[in-house]
Amino acid sequence: xxxxxxxxxxxxxxxxxxxxxxxxxxxxxxxxxxxxxxxxxxxxxxxxxxxxxxxxxxxxxxxxxxxxxxxxxxxxxxxxxxxxxxxxxxxxxxxxxxxxxxxxxxxxxxxxxxxxxxxxxxxxxxxxxxxxxxxxxxxxxxxxxxxxxxxxxxxxxxxxxxxxxxxxxxxxxxxxxxxxxxxxxxxxxxxxxxxxxxxxxxxxxxxxxxxxxxxxxxxxxxxxxxxxxxxxxxxxxxxxxxxxxxxxxxxxxxxxxxxxxxxxxxxxxxxxxxxxxxxxxxxxxxxxxxxxxxxxxxxxxxxxxxxxxxxxxxxxxxxxxxxxxxxxxxxxxxxxxxxxxxxxxxxxxxxxxxxxxxxx
Amino acid sequence: xxxxxxxxxxxxxxxxxxxxxxxxxxxxxxxxxxxxxxxxxxxxxxxxxxxxxxxxxxxxxxxxxxxxxxxxxxxxxxxxxxxxxxxxxxxxxxxxxxxxxxxxxxxxxxxxxxxxxxxxxxxxxxxxxxxxxxxxxxxxxxxxxxxxxxxxxxxxxxxxxxxxxxxxxxxxxxxxxxxxxxxxxxxxxxxxxxxxxxxxxxxxxxxxxxxxxxxxxxxxxxxxxxxxxxxxxxxxxxxxxxxxxxxxxxxxxxxxxxxxxxxxxxxxxxxxxxxxxxxxxxxxxxxxxxxxxxxxxxxxxxxxxxxxxxxxxxxxxxxxxxxxxxxxxxxxxxxxxxxxxxxxxxxxxxxxxxxxxxxx
Numbered sequence: 001x002x003x004x005x006x007x008x009x010x011x012x013x014x015x016x017x018x019x020x021x022x023x024x025x026x027x028x029x030x031x032x033x034x035x036x037x038x039x040x041x042x043x044x045x046x047x048x049x050x051x052x053x054x055x056x057x058x059x060x061x062x063x064x065x066x067x068x069x070x071x072x073x074x075x076x077x078x079x080x081x082x083x084x085x086x087x088x089x090x091x092x093x094x095x096x097x098x099x100x101x102x103x104x105x106x107x108x109x110x111x112x113x114x115x116x117x118x119x120x121x122x123x124x125x126x127x128x129x130x131x132x133x134x135x136x137x138x139x140x141x142x143x144x145x146x147x148x149x150x151x152x153x154x155x156x157x158x159x160x161x162x163x164x165x166x167x168x169x170x171x172x173x174x175x176x177x178x179x180x181x182x183x184x185x186x187x188x189x190x191x192x193x194x195x196x197x198x199x200x201x202x203x204x205x206x207x208x209x210x211x212x213x214x215x216x217x218x219x220x221x222x223x224x225x226x227x228x229x230x231x232x233x234x235x236x237x238x239x240x241x242x243x244x245x246x247x248x249x250x251x252x253x254x255x256x257x258x259x260x261x262x263x264x265x266x267x268x269x270x271x272x273x274x275x276x277x278x279x280x281x282x283x284x285x286x287x288x289x290x291x292x293x294x295x296x297x298x299x300x301x302x303x304x305x306x307x308x309x310x311x312x313x314x315x316x317x318x319x320x321x322x323x324x325x326x327x328x329x330x331x332x333x334x335x336x337x338x339x340x341x342x343x344x345x346x347x348x349x350x351x352x353x354x355x356x357x358x359x360x
Numbered sequence: 361x362x363x364x365x366x367x368x369x370x371x372x373x374x375x376x377x378x379x380x381x382x383x384x385x386x387x388x389x390x391x392x393x394x395x396x397x398x399x400x401x402x403x404x405x406x407x408x409x410x411x412x413x414x415x416x417x418x419x420x421x422x423x424x425x426x427x428x429x430x431x432x433x434x435x436x437x438x439x440x441x442x443x444x445x446x447x448x449x450x451x452x453x454x455x456x457x458x459x460x461x462x463x464x465x466x467x468x469x470x471x472x473x474x475x476x477x478x479x480x481x482x483x484x485x486x487x488x489x490x491x492x493x494x495x496x497x498x499x500x501x502x503x504x505x506x507x508x509x510x511x512x513x514x515x516x517x518x519x520x521x522x523x524x525x526x527x528x529x530x531x532x533x534x535x536x537x538x539x540x541x542x543x544x545x546x547x548x549x550x551x552x553x554x555x556x557x558x559x560x561x562x563x564x565x566x567x568x569x570x571x572x573x574x575x576x577x578x579x580x581x582x583x584x585x586x587x588x589x590x591x592x593x594x595x596x597x598x599x600x601x602x603x604x605x606x607x608x609x610x611x612x613x614x615x616x617x618x619x620x621x622x623x624x625x626x627x628x629x630x631x632x633x634x635x636x637x638x639x640x641x642x643x644x645x646x647x648x649x650x651x652x653x654x655x656x657x658x659x660x661x662x663x664x665x666x667x668x669x670x671x672x673x674x675x676x677x678x679x680x681x682x683x684x685x686x687x688x689x690x691x692x693x694x695x696x697x698x699x700x701x702x703x704x705x706x707x708x709x710x711x712x713x714x715x716x717x718x719x720x
Contacts, residue, residue, distance in 0.1 A: 001437065001461075003720060015457040015720045049661060071662045077361065091662065092618040094679050097375040101361075116619050119678040146663055147619040147627050258452040259476050259507040267507050273694050273719045277637040301409060301690060302431045302451065302719070303506055318479040319454050330661060334633050335694070337717045357697045359633045359662070360363060360375045 003338045009347045012321055014340060016256045017274035019332055020323070023343045025250035026056070026232060033214060033231050034063040040218040045069045045088060045207070047229030050330045052355035053339075054082035056232065067110075069209075069227045073101045074358035080109045082354070088112045088207070090139070090174055090227070092120040092147065098360070099127040106134050114139040114174045116148050121161050121168070128167030135171040136162050137205060140192065142185040143178035152192035159201050172205030172224075179212035179241065182219035189222040212241040235329035236287050237280040252289065252323035253332065254340075255304070257316045266306040266316050270324060272299045273335060278328040286324040291316060296324070363698045369707045372681055374700060376616045377634035379692055380683070383703045385610035386416070386592060393574060393591050394423040400578040405429045405448060405567070407589030410690045412715035413699075414442035416592065427470075429569075429587045433461045434718035440469045442714070448472045448567070450499070450534055450587070452480040452507065458720070459487040466494050474499040474534045476508050481521050481528070488527030495531040496522050497565060500552065502545040503538035512552035519561050532565030532584075539572035539601065542579035549582040572601040595689035596647050597640040606647070612683035613646065613692065614700075615664070617676045626666040626676050630684060632659045633695060638688040646684040651676060656684070 003018065011020050037044040046060040047069040057068050057079065067086030070076040076087045086109075093102050093113050105111050106128070112135035115121050121136070128134040138155050141148030149155045155173065162170040173192060177185045189206055196203045208220050209227035211234075217226045233251040234244045253274055259267035275285050277299060285296040285304065291311055298305040308315050316322060326332050333339065333353055341349045363378065371380050397404040406420040407429040417428050417439065427446030430436040436447045446469075453462050453473050465471050466488070472495035475481050481496070488494040498515050501508030509515045515533065522530040533552060537545045549566055556563045568580050569587035571594075577586045593611040594604045613634055619627035635645050637659060645656040645664065651671055658665040668675050676682060686692050693699070693713055701709045 003434075013456070015455060017719055074363075092678075094616055094618060095375060096373070116621065117678045120618075123679075141621055145625070146621075146660065146665060148621055150621060256454055258454060258480075261476060261501055261506075261508055261510060265505070272636070272638065272691055276632070277639070277691075278632065279637070300506065301694070305506060318452070318477045319483075331632055331637075334661070335717065336719070357695065359377055359696070 005340045005347045005350045007347055007349070011254060011340065011342050011345050011347060014254060016254050016321065017270040018254050019336055019339045020252050020254050021233065021339060021341045022250045023341050023348055025248060029232055029234060029244070029248060029250060030060055030063045033228070034065065036215060037226060038064060042217060042223065043225035045225050045227045046232065047071070047227050048075065048079060048355065050229040050232050050333060052333050052353045053351050054079060054084070054354055055351060057084065060232065066225070069229070072358055072360060073098050073105065074360050075355045076105055076111060077101065078355040078358055080105055085109045088227070090114045090176070092116060094120060094123055099123055102134070103127050107132060111135070112137060112171055115158065115162070118158070118161060121158065121165065124168055125165040130166045133167050133169045136168050137172045137174045137207065140173055140175045140188060142175045142188040143181045144176055145178070146176065148175065152188065152195050155192045156195045156199060159196055160199065163201055170201060172203050172207065174207040176209050177213065179210060180216070182213060182216050186220045186222055189220065193222055211238055211243055214243060230330055233329040236282065236325050236327045246287070246325060249325045251326060251329045251332065253286065253326055255322050255324055257318055257320045257322065260318050264307060264309040266294070266308055268296070268304040268306060268322065269302065270304050271302045273301050275299060275304065275324065275326055276328065276331040276335065278331050280327045282327050286326045289323045289325060291322065365700045365707045365710045367707055367709070371614060371700065371702050371705050371707060374614060376614050376681065377630040378614050379696055379699045380612050380614050381593065381699060381701045382610045383701050383708055385608060389592055389594060389604070389608060389610060390420055390423045393588070394425065396575060397586060398424060402577060402583065403585035405585050405587045406592065407431070407587050408435065408439060408715065410589040410592050410693060412693050412713045413711050414439060414444070414714055415711060417444065420592065426585070429589070432718055432720060433458050433465065434720050435715045436465055436471060437461065438715040438718060440465055445469045448587070450474045450536070452476060454480060454483055459483055462494070463487050467492060471495070472497060472531055475518065475522070478518070478521060481518065481525065484528055485525040490526045493527050493529045496528050497532045497534045497567065500533055500535045500548060502535045502548040503541045504536055505538070506536065508535065512548065512555050515552045516555045516559060519556055520559065523561055530561060532563050532567065534567040536569050537573065539570060540576070542573060542576050546580045546582055549580065553582055571598055571603055574603060590690055593689040596642065596685050596687045606685060609685045611686060611689045611692065612649065613686055615682055615684055617678050617680045617682065620678050624667060624669040626654070626668055628656070628664040628666060628682065629662065630664050631662045633661050635659060635664065635684065635686055636688065636691040636695065638691050640687045642687050646686050649683045649685060651682065
């Protein structure tokens with residue numbers, strides 16, 4: 001039967017492994033970031049990748065966010081069906097099936113996409129028409145070395161191509177920056193804006209993003225909006241980056257000690273199917289809150305191997321439950337069908353991760 | 361809408377990313393391993409973790425396998441509901457909710473579990489009764505350093521405890537061995553068997569396992585059965601281990617080039633949500649069959665970054681589809697709700713990965 005949890009149940013009695021999310025920390029994270037965005041006068045567009053849950057996105061909008069950010073058409077479908085009406089898909093949409101799904105999506109809600117090549121623009125041009133044009137932003141590689149045009153001049157060429165396409169509406173620029181490189185991003189975006197203005201092109205949106213340097217967003221004055229996902233739950237990597245403290249991490253993976261084969265080894269029931277293999281620069285797979293000296297040194301699919309040799313005090317026993325702060329919270333939301341929310345250790349709700357697995 | 365594919369459709373027209381499984385390679389892998397097991401006169405019990413699909417488990421039984429292997433009670437529930445009636449759960453089952461689910465499972469099908477501690481045995485003892493006893497095997501750590509008792513003497517102590525428990529039936533030994541350490545495993549198992557026999561305990565099953573050293577199973581004559589999962593699809597790690605050739609890898613992750621930001625960089629739409637971050641000792645995240653000189657050097661959730669600098673010939677273009685042999689096939693079955701099977705590049709069926717996410 002599907003995973004169950006009762007309202008009011010102590011999370012220590014839950015079947016494991018399961019992600020448990022602290023309602024109060026989530027509310028604090030949402031409020032803290034929205035307050036900053038209000039203070040610097042910037043639109044905020046949460047990325048739903050971290051939670052993939054319409055109820056949480058609703059709380060983000062209720063706090064003052066404008067619109068949401070999805071990465072894939074299939075994710076956007078879930079949120080459009082749940083009533084969200086301003087969705088930015090920060091992805092090059094290619095291929096007949098996806099273009100057809102995007103066309104249907106654009107008919108029923110306000111949707112924008114990002115491009116960084118003529119090929120992507122050509123596909124969109126063939127799909128959309130002036131009766132219901134599609135908003136298109138250009139992705140700029142301001143230093144993160146992932147997608148994006150490599151120069152302001154390339155951005156101008158694509159913007160002109162979009163502007164010349166009757167079914168498309170040029171709507172601005174988007175970048176997923178290298179963390180802590182605000183000056184570099186600002187220079188690139190400001191230069192592009194000069195070129196666009198010189199060519200008579202209006203650029204209503206400049207979308208900056210990411211959680212690691214979120215609180216530096218004011219150092220990019222050309223930006224009109226900020227996108228971020230991870231801030232809502234936070235994780236061990238965000239605490240290391242200086243974005244938050246470990247106490248601001250809302251998600252723990254609740255796990256059980258299933259074996260204590262030797263004095264120095266514990267085996268937990270969270271493996272790569274519970275924690276993912278994401279190291280993000282750490283040399284272990286998460287932080288055990290009750291035993292911070294212990295190290296999750298190896299994962300197989302259903303087992304985590306914990307090295308207890310550095311533990312000076314009590315060591316965990318078979319059957320004992322532990323809470324793990326994951327290295328990377330977003331990827332864990334993609335593993336589980338359901339996630340438990342709690343306040344003070346009592347279950348408040350069991351949420352279905354509605355957009356889990358919406359990868360296409 | 362959920363992922364779709366039409367029978368007969370060319371897989372090159374599928375929406376990506378998606379795992380595509382070659383029917384003929386699967387059939388060959390099943391036949392090859394079963395032939396070996398028949399030859400050495402050993403029972404074979406496939407682990408369903410690799411595919412998590414009842415139809416594939418049925419093909420494994422039809423070929424001659426006896427029973428299946430699951431890792432979690434929740435997985436076993438899916439397969440019991442699909443009609444499978446001999447299920448070994450190679451896991452310490454702990455906690456009221458899981459014990460209660462195991463009790464229900466044992467009422468309707470033949471189920472066995474594994475233990476390596478007195479705590480686990482005590483939980484089982486409280487749950488089961490002589491009217492419908494539970495079969496229990498002892499997990500032995502023969503060198504893999506995961507779960508398992510550390511010596512034949514410890515195994516004897518637990519076997520006696522199980523035999524003294526009215527609701528439990530001592531059924532044998534189980535090990536997940538360190539690959540290529542057959543002599544060490546055989547020594548441990550044979551010594552334990554001597555101790556058990558000396559104590560008057562019958563030991564009907566000695567279950568050995570794993571794909572990497574599957575074809576060495578005859579070097580462990582004490583074993584009565586072999587368990588393996590990965591062999592059914594195979595992957596890049598199994599090819600490296602010598603178990604198979606790259607041509608025996610049935611699963612490819614079909615992906616699309618979504619960006620070509622620089623001459624040396626391609627971005628694909630398979631990130632950690634499509635390939636997982638499992639490196640398994642490789643320094644890249646999968647092998648691109650069309651561009652073997654290219655390296656998938658970095659993954660974010662929805663993007664894979666490919667270094668093309670070593671490519672001497674043609675380089676991929678935006679919109680082009682590629683097929684990736686994953687480092688580790690089992691973990692990919694846990695990411696997707698559906699998987700496409702094909703023969704000669706034409707879709708034969710779209711299977712729901714029924715036990716995906718059954719982690720508790």
